[in-house]
Amino acid sequence: MKDKMHSGIVAPVGIWWTDIPKQEKIWITIAFVWCLILFAMMPFWHIKGGQNPTGIRGKVTAQDYYERTERFVEDYKIGEENGIPVVEPPPGSDVYLLGRMWQWYPVLKLKKGKEYILHMSSPDVNHGFSLHPMNINFQVVPGYDYALRVEPKEAGDFRIICNEFCGIGHHMMVGKILVVD
Ligand SMILES: [Cu+2]
Numbered sequence: 001m002k003d004k005m006h007s008g009i010v011a012p013v014g015i016w017w018t019d020i021p022k023q024e025k026i027w028i029t030i031a032f033v034w035c036l037i038l039f040a041m042m043p044f045w046h047i048k049g050g051q052n053p054t055g056i057r058g059k060v061t062a063q064d065y066y067e068r069t070e071r072f073v074e075d076y077k078i079g080e081e082n083g084i085p086v087v088e089p090p091p092g093s094d095v096y097l098l099g100r101m102w103q104w105y106p107v108l109k110l111k112k113g114k115e116y117i118l119h120m121s122s123p124d125v126n127h128g129f130s131l132h133p134m135n136i137n138f139q140v141v142p143g144y145d146y147a148l149r150v151e152p153k154e155a156g157d158f159r160i161i162c163n164e165f166c167g168i169g170h171h172m173m174v175g176k177i178l179v180v181d
Helices: 022-048 062-076
Strands: 056-059 077-081 084-087 094-100 103-105 107-111 116-121 127-132 136-140 144-150 156-162 174-180
Touching: 062 077, 062 084, 062 094, 062 116, 084 103, 094 107, 094 127, 094 156, 103 174, 116 136, 136 144
Parallel strands: 084 107, 094 116, 107 174
Antiparallel strands: 056 144, 077 084, 094 103, 116 144, 127 136, 127 156, 156 174
8 A cells, every 4th residue: 555655755656757759749839839829919919909999088077977978968969869869079079978877878970980089987887888780898987987089980870788787777778879971
């Protein structure tokens, strides 16, 4: 019994110490090189990927952001859809979007190929801004005004879906951005 036991000092019985077979060495090498490639991709993608938005961030109270959004709506409102104002801001302007339980407010009408500064905030809990059918995802965080420079490249009717669970009405939290030529 005693000589069958092994520890850090007593070697186990068997041939575990023989050389690694060639095939295994090849696979270890392939896996290691792949690890290095993936590791290098992280900084590479950060610089070249074009997926890091140049966000403009600032603290804001729920009340201030709400009032700012209301002013924006009053200034550029062109209609209404299911009780939610449809707002068409001039190109180049600051656009205010409010993500709240459980709606995206207001509906935005933007022009294709023009730049806007899209502000987002929430007065209550975290929401997730995800634009369909594009693959765009952002966190909408209470207390923060997070703005992005956006330039719609395609005309169409886009849906904003909340992808951060925010309560009982979460699944109904669908907003709209219209992009016109
Ligand atoms: Cu939600």
